[in-house]
Amino acid sequence: MTRPVLLVGFVGVALTALLPVLGEDSVVFVEEPDVVRKRDVRPKVAESALVRELIEWEFHLPGKADEFYNAHRDLDPAAIVPLTEYATPFAARLAERYELPGAGYGAALILRDKALLRQVSAAAGIANPQSVAVSSPADVVAFMRGCPGPVVLKPANRQASVGTQVLADPADAARAWAECVVQDEGVFVPDRPMDLRMLVERFVSGHEYSVEMLVRDGESLFANVTGKQLFPGPRPVELVHVVPADIDDALTALLTAQTLKVIDAVGFQDGIVHCEWIVADGVPHLVECAGRFAGDGIIELIQRAYPVELNRCYFAVMRGEPLPEVMPRRAAGAAAVRFLSVETGVVQDVRGVEEATRAEGVFLCDVSVEKGDTFTGLRSSWDRVGDVMVTADTPAEALRRAEAAVALIEIDVRPLASP
Structure with missing residues (x-):
């Protein structure tokens, strides 16, 4: 049997996209037990020709890569690859233990922490926005008073723009803080609490x-x-x-x-x-x-x-x-992806998806909402409701084709009733 490739963090599209690259029965997935349960991962990998095994492991936690190595020394992987942001330190450390190519554990830790990355890259002469760690709305206001103009309030250790917001008025700091510290990533993360560290930066x-x-x-x-x-x-x-x-x-x-x-x-x-x-x-x-x-x-x-x-x-x-x-x-040549969002409310109808799929240059068109769904607002990348992908000869033409295809899609939304 060939040596498996260890993929850390379950990504559904990998089941089909990586089959031509890696072959049948070639992959061992590692995913958090809570995520396996919430995303119903086991039946999905069971149906895939790509996957040899699924190992449930709390890889977000410190020391878990070394624990995994000691529990699975005989696994003998050919490669260890992180598929999600939160998987990168675990994968890097595990690659070190199995003596395989990888990012390097120290590098992975720095890249996972935006505050550390600012500190390290600035010392190397790379331009960074002015930035400080904050622990309360009062800290945000103090920064804004010393840094005129808009600022960005963001977590130091999240993904997909979760918990990130631009604000221009110090009077909005308390509201923005209350919104930004709510960082529920639902089925994509374990149920246990994640450490919260926030930054405020010059826009x-x-x-x-x-x-x-x-x-x-x-x-x-x-x-x-x-x-x-x-x-x-x-x-x-x-x-x-x-x-x-x-x-x-x-x-x-x-x-x-x-x-x-x-x-x-x-x-x-x-x-x-x-x-x-x-x-x-x-x-x-x-x-x-x-x-x-x-x-x-x-x-x-x-x-x-x-x-x-x-x-x-x-x-x-x-x-x-x-x-x-x-x-x-x-x-x-060129290619582009254009994402979709809608107004907050209840979806009444979705039209034009088939027409968009047949539009010039389109090779993928996906709309994830349907009649009866409730949309509560665009807060992060997880909240987008669809996308269109196109190819063209030039970047400008790719953008034009993507916009033209999206224009064919109509999503009717009834506003939510006022409380």
């Missing part, structure tokens, strides 16, 4: 990008710059991703070089990073950097736009194998 106004970089021994093997747009409003939730970003070569090179500086600053070794930036007055300011696959379908956009089998190349790196193909330096 940086500018164009937003992310860099997806495949790394071996701290060196870049492949890099892409993605352009980003946000939904309007105080919650910084992604509305659009375009691959590659519609920018000149100089800015592409600058963002790539700054991402390499982050990798060097934290000591990241092997894997893939998703590093987010805001460019203001020509200067990239670091937002955050994740030591894992990018979400929001960005990897699929990259694979279609370049094209490149990035999944296959990534797993080669994590196995310590040669790359299966020459990595492209430029995209041959």
Whole structure:
């Protein structure tokens, strides 16, 4: 029997997306017991040809990687890969114990903590927004008085924009604090409480990008710059991703070089990073950097736009194998994803999904709400109600096609009754 690949953190789409890459009976999933129960994971993996075994393990907790290693020394994995943000430290430490390629435990801990990442990257000369740890609305008000203009209140250790909000008036600090500290991620996290640490930062106004970089021994093997747009409003939730970003070569090179500086600053070794930036007055300011696959379908956009089998190349790196193909330096085409949201209320009707699916360039169209569903507001990435993915010859055309397809979808919502 071949050595398994250990995937930490259950992601449903992996069951089909990774089957052509890894083959049948090749994967052992590791997931928190509460999440296995709440997401009904066992029957899903039982039906998948990809999965050999599911191991329930409280991997969020300290010391659990070393405990896992001692309990499963004979597992002999070929690679250890985090599929979710919260899985990255466990996967990195476990890779060290099995002597496999990985981010490095120290690097993973820094990338998981936005406050630590600010501290470490700033010392390396990387531009960061002014930022302080806060423990109360009074702390937020004190920061705002010394830092005129809008600020961002955010958790130091969450994912998917959970608990993040932009505010401009100190009088709103108490309300924003009450909203932001409610960080219920539902079925995606264990039932036990998670540590709450909040930051307040100066709001940086500018164009937003992310860099997806495949790394071996701290060196870049492949890099892409993605352009980003946000939904309007105080919650910084992604509305659009375009691959590659519609920018000149100089800015592409600058963002790539700054991402390499982050990798060097934290000591990241092997894997893939998703590093987010805001460019203001020509200067990239670091937002955050994740030591894992990018979400929001960005990897699929990259694979279609370049094209490149990035999944296959990534797993080669994590196995310590040669790359299966020459990595492209430029995209041959473009791709985009456009997300959907609706007004707060009860969904009355959903129309136009089939028409959008048939629209020019569309290769995926998904709407997750139906008649009778209640939508309580856009607070994080988990709250978006659908997405459309397209390909095109240029970034501008990809964006146009995505917007045109979304315009075909109509979702009627009845406002909630006033209390």
